[in-house]
Amino acid sequence: MPEHEWLAERFEAQRSHLRSVAYRMLGSLSDAEDAVQESWLRLSRSDAGAIDNLAAWLTTVVARVSLDMLRARESRREASLETPGREPMAAADIENETQLADSVGLALLVILDTLDPAERLALVLHDMFAVPFEEIASIVGRSPEAARQLASRARRRVRGATVPARDLERQREVVDAYLAAARAGDFEALLKVLDPDVVVRLDDTTMRFARAREIRGAAAVARRAMQGRARAGRPALVNGAPGVIVAPRGRLLFVLQFTIAGDRITAIDAVGDRAQLRELDLTLPA
Secondary structure (H helix, E strand, O other), rough: HHHHHHHHHHHHHHHHHHHHHHHHHHHHHHHHHHHHHHHHHHHHOOOHHHHHOHHHHHHHHHHHHHHHHHHHHHHHOOOOOOOOOOOOHHHHHHHHHHHHHHHEEEEEEHHOOOOHHHHHHHHHHHHHHHOHHHHHHHHOOOOOHHHHHHHHHHHHHHHHOOOOOOHHHHHHHHHHHHHHHHHHHOHHHOOOHHEEEEEEEOOOOOOHOOOOOEEEOHHHHHHHHEEEEEHEEEEEEEEEEEEEEEEEHOOOEEEEEEEEOOOOEEEEEEEEHHHHHHHHHHEEEO
């Protein structure tokens, strides 16, 4: 068998594993496939005969590639998966991505997406694929002890926040009613859960999805809710209070934090800034 075919065969035997590593790092099937393909290109340009443990070598390479992709994504402030100009996903790709998301758990993907790239790598490689901290340290350019601390911090974030008991259930019902009315396009139902003087406040990142930093009044907020991306939101606990996360295919886009008085929503704060998202404690239903 020619050497190139022999090498390709050995690589294919590792493809499923490499895609699993890359998907948990990147949360996107297409990005994961790109990372796996780049790892093949790097293998094909290397001296494969000098590699003692091909599986470990490829895991390290795909992790490095994924880390670079995460950092590049951070520098672009996590553009939406639905940015105009992006090619729509084929039905088969959507099905594959859904299966991958289900296997990992959408809630976990969302929490992973709030982590610093180095924290995410340390947690994924060590806790999910048993890669030693000595190897993780070489990838992130830190000491083994620093890599261990990265994973420890990430682990605390994944465990979620403590949920206060008082009034939580009623506030959840209000947020659920808001989401249900937004999805159904039910203007009157939205008005029932919105205070007449409700205000929506957007940060610099979420202003991409609106024309103003603030939206005031129940009617204006209701119309925006029926038209906006919040219709695709999912209930979550945000800093221990009922909120909504918008995370298409597990990629956290922004979070809605609600201020509720009685049975009415008086304010909604939309948070999309990556640094601020990392400071939030998010707990999602499994």
